[in-house]
Structure formats: structure tokens, C-alpha cells
Amino acid sequence: MIREKxxxxxxxxxxxxxxxxxxxxxxxxxxxxxxxxxxxxxLHRAFEKLIEQRNWLNAFTLLCRFCVPEPDPxxxxxxxxxxxxxxxxxxxxAQYIRVIVMELARLxxxxxxxxxxxxxxxxxxxxxxxxxxRNYILDLFEELTGGRIYHMYIWPGGxxxxxxxxxxxxxxxxxxxxxxxxxxxxxxxxxxxxxQKRAKGVGIVPKDKAIEWGVVGPPLRGVGIKSDVRIDEPYxxxxxxxxxxxxxxxxxxxxxxxxxxxxFRQSISIIRQAIEKMPKGDYYNKVPNPMKWVVPExxxxxxxxxxxxxxxxxxxxxxxxxxxxxxxxGAAYTHGVTVLEKILPGQNIADISFIMNSLGVCPPEIxx
Amino acid sequence: MTELIKEQHLLxxxxxxxxxxxxVIRDRRVEVFADKKMVSGILxxxxxxxxxxxxxxxxxxxxxxxxxxxxxxxxxxxxEKIHLFVKTKIERENPEMENIDSIWDQxxxxxxxxxxxxxxxxxxxxxEQDFALEDWDEMPPMRKDFDTKxxxxxxxxxRPGREDAKDVRETISxxxxxxxxDFAKKYSREx
Amino acid sequence: MINDxxxxxxxxxxxNFARKQSLFVMAYGTGCGAIEIPATMxxxxxxxxxxxxxxxxxxxxxxxxxxxxxxxxxxxxVIRVYEQMQEPKYVIGFGSCTINGGMYFDSYNTINALEQYxxxxxxxxxxxxxxxxxxxxxxxxxxxxxxxxxxxxxxYRENLEWYRTNQKKIIKNWKMPDYNW
Ligand code: SF4
Numbered sequence: 001m002i003r004e005k006x007x008x009x010x011x012x013x014x015x016x017x018x019x020x021x022x023x024x025x026x027x028x029x030x031x032x033x034x035x036x037x038x039x040x041x042x043l044h045r046a047f048e049k050l051i052e053q054r055n056w057l058n059a060f061t062l063l064c065r066f067c068v069p070e071p072d073p074x075x076x077x078x079x080x081x082x083x084x085x086x087x088x089x090x091x092x093x094a095q096y097i098r099v100i101v102m103e104l105a106r107l108x109x110x111x112x113x114x115x116x117x118x119x120x121x122x123x124x125x126x127x128x129x130x131x132x133x134r135n136y137i138l139d140l141f142e143e144l145t146g147g148r149i150y151h152m153y154i155w156p157g158g159x160x161x162x163x164x165x166x167x168x169x170x171x172x173x174x175x176x177x178x179x180x181x182x183x184x185x186x187x188x189x190x191x192x193x194x195x196q197k198r199a200k201g202v203g204i205v206p207k208d209k210a211i212e213w214g215v216v217g218p219p220l221r222g223v224g225i226k227s228d229v230r231i232d233e234p235y236x237x238x239x240x241x242x243x244x245x246x247x248x249x250x251x252x253x254x255x256x257x258x259x260x261x262x263x264f265r266q267s268i269s270i271i272r273q274a275i276e277k278m279p280k281g282d283y284y285n286k287v288p289n290p291m292k293w294v295v296p297e298x299x300x301x302x303x304x305x306x307x308x309x310x311x312x313x314x315x316x317x318x319x320x321x322x323x324x325x326x327x328x329x330g331a332a333y334t335h336g337v338t339v340l341e342k343i344l345p346g347q348n349i350a351d352i353s354f355i356m357n358s359l360g361v362c363p364p365e366i367x368x
Numbered sequence: 369m370t371e372l373i374k375e376q377h378l379l380x381x382x383x384x385x386x387x388x389x390x391x392v393i394r395d396r397r398v399e400v401f402a403d404k405k406m407v408s409g410i411l412x413x414x415x416x417x418x419x420x421x422x423x424x425x426x427x428x429x430x431x432x433x434x435x436x437x438x439x440x441x442x443x444x445x446x447x448e449k450i451h452l453f454v455k456t457k458i459e460r461e462n463p464e465m466e467n468i469d470s471i472w473d474q475x476x477x478x479x480x481x482x483x484x485x486x487x488x489x490x491x492x493x494x495x496e497q498d499f500a501l502e503d504w505d506e507m508p509p510m511r512k513d514f515d516t517k518x519x520x521x522x523x524x525x526x527r528p529g530r531e532d533a534k535d536v537r538e539t540i541s542x543x544x545x546x547x548x549x550d551f552a553k554k555y556s557r558e559x
Numbered sequence: 560m561i562n563d564x565x566x567x568x569x570x571x572x573x574x575n576f577a578r579k580q581s582l583f584v585m586a587y588g589t590g591c592g593a594i595e596i597p598a599t600m601x602x603x604x605x606x607x608x609x610x611x612x613x614x615x616x617x618x619x620x621x622x623x624x625x626x627x628x629x630x631x632x633x634x635x636x637v638i639r640v641y642e643q644m645q646e647p648k649y650v651i652g653f654g655s656c657t658i659n660g661g662m663y664f665d666s667y668n669t670i671n672a673l674e675q676y677x678x679x680x681x682x683x684x685x686x687x688x689x690x691x692x693x694x695x696x697x698x699x700x701x702x703x704x705x706x707x708x709x710x711x712x713x714x715y716r717e718n719l720e721w722y723r724t725n726q727k728k729i730i731k732n733w734k735m736p737d738y739n740w
Pocket of ligand 1: 065590591592626627628653654655656657661662685686687688
């Protein structure tokens with residue numbers, strides 16, 4: 001066997017395959033990665049510092065920008081932490097609305113994932129379909145909240161606006177459409193031999209190390225461990241809804257794709273149930289004067305489930321109208337650094353962006 | 369208090385093994401306050417004996433009035449479904465903390481970030497000095513005495529016109545020559 | 560005949576017409592605005608109608624789209640990318656962050672006005688701009704190209720000193736090859 005020389009290769013920050021603005025420094029031997037080091041910080045804009053300068057509600061404009069593909073879990077998690085500090089009750093109707101918004105956010109994020117995962121394998125048609133269809137969900141958001149991507153809709157104490165019956169009908173119609181469309185996506189993706197060959201046995205997360213490395217969310221369920229914040233620590237009204245947490249065996253890209261495929265179905269079913277069960281009533285337990293609102297002293301930790309895994313917020317108040325410290329930990333924080341560095345050695349260069357997409361690496365969430 | 373048996377039991381097993389104080393915050397939340405030197409022992413004990421195998425997050429708070437940094441380790445047990453917070457306070461001058469990335473590999477990332485943002489040293493930490501910043505030569509930016517606005521004003525070019533956006537209502541009323549209605553005044557940010 | 564003024568005009572017209580109809584956009588998402596680019600490029604908004612499509616490397620790209628806030632670390636890479644691009648090259652500042660810092664005006668790590676560091680042809684405001692406004696920004700750029708007003712590559716070359724001083728003020732460790740055109 002010919003020993004090939006080790007070369008250093010910089011992948012990113014400007015690289016079409018990288019899932020965002022980050023860099024992976026590789027030591028390669030021929031086509032095989034020997035060592036990978038991730039470099040982040042290209043999107044560091046000092047969120048946590050800036051939130052300390054804003055008041056409790058102004059922080060929401062910053063919060064949703066923590067992770068761009070899926071902003072709503074950030075709002076919910078922070079709102080829940082603040083509610084815990086303030087002992088603020090959330091009306092039941094608002095909890096149902098929150099669940100619907102969260103699941104819609106999951107759906108649109110899954111559709112981006114479909115596009116990214118297929119696109120990095122060279123299947124560009126799927127991207128055209130799913131990102132095009134994603135606009136239907138964004139339209140729903142726009143009607144409800146006024147924004148396509150960023151909503152700032154979930155607030156401590158509830159949500160900002162009530163939902164109407166016409167909106168609910170539209171959601172149901174969109175769900176019917178998406179359910180049909182998902183079969184098309186799956187046909188393009190899972191029945192495709194290219195995808196199967198590239199996904200099976202690539203990017204394996206070992207089962208015994210997974211929790212140690214901080215793997216959460218779909219990648220953890222992909223190794224056969226059933227873990228989901230919605231079940232482990234039910235928040236809002238998830239305990240009143242009937243849904244399954246899918247798992248798969250193997251820990252490779254294929255397993256993670258299977259998990260996500262099933263979760264897409266579950267999200268649609270959750271939305272349908274939530275719309276059906278939503279009670280009448282209040283939607284907002286009003287915060288006094290947003291500019292002068294003081295949150296009692298204390299520390300709180302809240303976590304929710306996003307598409308990439310658990311998201312946690314540690315919020316500290318010192319009894320003023322500004323947060324004293326907010327720390328956010330998203331799933332990509334471990335997926336994008338530790339896990340990526342551990343599983344890349346031994347893989348091909350061509351598979352890197354494929355693996356990054358399936359782990360759900362989201363750079364703005366890492367460096368914030 | 370009948371529902372909190374699990375939490376109380378956990379707290380008891382921790383306080384009997386180590387001489388530490390702690391409390392049950394609510395269901396699924398237990399916190400203990402430990403001395404700096406005991407933290408890694410507690411974490412290792414919790415991981416190996418009590419099933420807290422997942423490090424959910426780790427952070428640092430700058431209590432500038434007390435002249436202390438507070439480090440918080442949040443760990444999670446998938447079996448008991450409890451969050452345990454291990455909290456410790458360290459001095460603000462020449463801060464140094466034990467490196468725990470031999471217990472959890474992922475702690476390395478957190479520690480690198482804390483080292484950069486707060487200037488806390490973790491002896492034996494592998495990894496490049498820079499995490500998110502590049503060529504930073506000021507004080508670690510997440511410390512409370514670092515004034516980000518002042519730094520931004522001094523360093524970056526400011527486009528004129530930003531300053532009159534302080535209160536949108538008043539600016540609009542000035543430009544259009546109308547008065548701010550009374551009900552809107554109470555939301556003004558100036559007072 | 561070839562040197563006469565009127566025929567030069569015709570040549571310019573044809574050249575500009577051809578240029579404006581095929582804008583290859585550099586695929587570099589520098590900020591959160593990048594999330595609307597897939598939506599703009601795919602079936603509903605279909606920017607390819609206007610000849611706008613992605614390019615993978617700076618050498619093949621015409622348009623550098625700065626999609627939002629620029630951390631100083633990224634600014635260094637953006638300058639590098641911009642200097643590698645072949646003329647004619649255009650820059651579109653996307654979102655209020657590029658105009659005046661947007662909501663990050665007091666952040667220690669993001670720049671506040673893009674045109675201090677590289678010349679900008681068109682700004683699109685909004686936080687974040689919708690796909691429609693992205694397309695209208697591109698149409699504006701096409702108008703400028705047709706009129707022959709978009710020659711910022713030349714401007715950058717001629718005022719390199721000024722741009723360099725601004726850039727070096729922020730990038731403390733300037734370890735980049737000096738690009739000669
Ligand atoms: S203008 Fe808004 S959407 Fe665009 S980068 Fe800035 S914060 Fe993000």
C-alpha cells in the first residue's frame with residue numbers, strides 16, 4: 001500500500017456544502033480525513049452580551065435570531081424560563097397555540113433539511129420541491145404573526161395574537177397537502193439508490209459514546225435511544241397529545257433520515273390534534289408595562305425540543321428590568337464541534353457536508 | 369411534598385456523600401452548592417453512581433458586585449428525569465477552574481468558550497485559544513465591566529441618523545409636526 | 560469605424576445587456592439573511608427567471624451578496640473573497656445590518672456600515688428582506704448595469720488606500736496576500 005502524504009485542507013467558511021458560515025480544518029490522506037478541527041465564530045455577534053443591554057421583552061428580537069432555520073423554539077424556551085422566574089401562568093389556549101406554532105416551525109425546518117440533505121447528495125429536484133412548499137408554511141406564519149421567518153410571537157404569558165378559525169382551516173388544508181407531498185419527497189429520497197448507497201454506513205455515531213459526546217435529538221434517536229424533551233419533561237400541552245417518538249438503529253445518516261421522515265408525520269398529526277382540542281378562552285396573560293417590567297430575582301433553566309435536539313436557556317435575573325445573564329445552549333453546540341470532530345476521521349471528503357446536514361449543524365447556534 | 373420524593377432522595381444521597389449544601393427547587397430540579405475543589409468529584413460521582421450521564425449545559429455568571437464568578441454545571445439523568453445543578457463560586461482575580469473534559473468530552477467546547485468570554489483558565493485544556501473571536505486583545509467581552517456599546521462606537525463607523533431613532537414616536541411626531549398622544553407617552557423609553 | 564463613438568455605444572449596450580441577464584451569485588451566507596436565498600432561488604420565486612443563479616467559487620461569481628451582519632472574523636474572509644472576484648463585480652448589501660448595524664449596532668463584533676470596507680452597489684433594506692424585495696434589489700442592480708453605472712470594481716481599485724486603512728482599523732492581524740489585479 002502506498003502511504004500518501006498528509007495534507008491540510010480548509011473547508012469553508014465560503015463553501016457551498018457547509019451548512020452555514022463555519023470552517024472545518026482537515027488533515028487528509030488522499031481522500032480520507034485523518035483529523036478534523038472545527039473553527040466557529042464567523043457568525044459571533046455577541047447575543048448574550050446584547051441581551052444584557054436590552055429589557056426583558058426587547059430581548060425577543062435578538063432571541064429568534066439564535067438559530068435561523070428554526071427560530072420559534074428559542075422564543076418558547078426563553079419565555080418559559082422567564083415565566084418560571086415570574087410565576088406567570090399561561091392560559092391553556094395559548095399553550096395549544098404554542099404547540100401548533102412549534103410544530104409548524106419543525107415542519108418548515110424539516111423541509112429545509114430535506115433540501116439540504118438531498119442537495120448535498122446531488123439531488124437538486126427535491127430542494128426545489130420542498131423549499132417551494134415550505135413557503136406555504138411561511139404564509140401561515142405570516143398571516144398569524146406578520147413575519148415570514150422571524151415571528152417574535154411567543155411571549156412570556158402566552159402569545160401575542162389570537163388565532164382565527166379561517167387560519168385554522170388553512171392550517172388543516174396545508175397539512176393535508178404536505179402529507180401528500182411528503183410521499184413524493186420520500187420517493188425521491190429514500191427510494192433513490194444514490195441516496196441509499198451514500199447514506200448507509202456513513203457518519204456513524206457510536207451508541208455507547210453518544211450521550212457522552214452530547215448527542216441529542218434525531219441523531220440520538222438514530223442510535224436507538226428514545227429521548228425527546230417533549231416526553232421526558234413534557235412542556236405546554238404535549239402530555240395531552242398523542243404522538244410517538246420514532247427511533248432507528250445504526251446511527252448512520254440513513255437512520256437519522258428515517259427518524260426525521262417519521263417525525264414529519266408525527267408533527268402533522270400533532271398539529272391536527274392540537275387544532276381539534278384547542279379550547280376557547282384567553283390567549284395572553286398580560287405583562288404589565290413591557291418597558292418597565294421587572295422580573296423577580298432568581299435563576300431558571302428551561303428546555304424544549306427543536307428539530308436538531310434539545311435547546312436550553314439558562315436565565316438569571318437580579319431583580320431589574322433587564323436580564324442579568326442569558327445563556328443558550330442549542331443542540332448544534334455539541335453536534336457542530338465535539339461530535340463532528342469525533343466522527344469525521346475515516347470519512348471521505350465528499351461526505352462531509354452530507355454528514356453535517358444530517359447532524360443538523362447550525363453555526364449561528366454554536367457561537368451566538 | 370409527596371411528589372418530590374425522588375428529588376429529595378437524590379439530594380440526600382449527594383449531601384451524605386459530600387459535605388455540601390443544596391435544595392430541591394421544584395420537581396425535576398435539584399441544585400447543590402459546592403466548593404471549587406469538590407466539583408469534579410461530585411460530577412464524577414453523579415455520573416458513575418447516580419446515572420447523570422448527560423451534561424446538558426455549563427455556564428458562567430459574572431457577579432461583579434461580589435467579585436466572584438459563578439460556574440454552573442447542569443446535568444441530566446435520563447432514568448430519573450431530573451436536572452441537577454452543581455454551582456460553585458470562584459474568585460474573580462486570576463480565575464482558575466478544574467478541567468472536566470475527561471469526564472465529558474463535550475465539556476471541552478464549553479470550557480474553551482468560557483475561557484475566551486470570561487478569561488477563566490482551565491489548566492490542561494486542549495484546543496486553540498480562539499473560539500469565536502479572532503485576535504481579540506481587549507478584556508474578555510462577557511465580563512460585566514466590558515462596555516460593548518462604547519467599544520462599538522469607538523471602533524466601528526457609525527452611520528449618522530441612528531441617534532434620532534431613540535424614540536420612534538417622538539421622532540415621527542417631530543418630523544410630521546403632530547403631537548404624541550398621551551396614551552402613547554407612558555410607553556416612552558426616555559423616562 | 561470601430562473607434563467611432565457611436566459604435567462604441569452600441570457595443571457597450573450589447574455588453575451591458577448581456578451582463579445584466581446573467582448574474583452569478585456567490586454562494587456565501589454571511590448572516591442570517593441567507594435563509595431567504597433558498598426560497599428566492601426555488602420554485603415559488605424562481606430568481607432564475609432574471610438570470611440570477613448561484614456560483615460556487617469567487618472566480619466564477621459576479622455578485623457578492625452580503626446577507627446581513629458581518630462579524631469581524633467574516634469581514635476578513637469577505638474582503639478576501641471580494642478581491643478574488645473577477646471584474647465586473649457587484650456587491651449587494653442585504654438587510655439593515657449591512658446599512659447601519661441593524662439590531663447589532665452596539666455589538667463589539669459586528670461592523671455597522673458595509674460600504675466603508677467594500678463598495679456597495681445596491682442596499683436592500685428590511686430585517687429580513689422578503690424574496691420579493693431581494694428580486695427587486697437585483698432588478699435595480701440590472702438597471703444600474705444597463706446604464707453602465709455599476710463600476711465599483713474600478714472604484715475599489717482606485718481607492719484601494721482608503722479602503723485598506725478602513726479595513727486594517729478593524730482587522731488587527733492583517734495576514735493576507737496583497738492582491739494585485
Ligand atoms: S438585517 Fe435582520 S435578518 Fe438581516 S442579518 Fe441583520 S438581523 Fe438578520
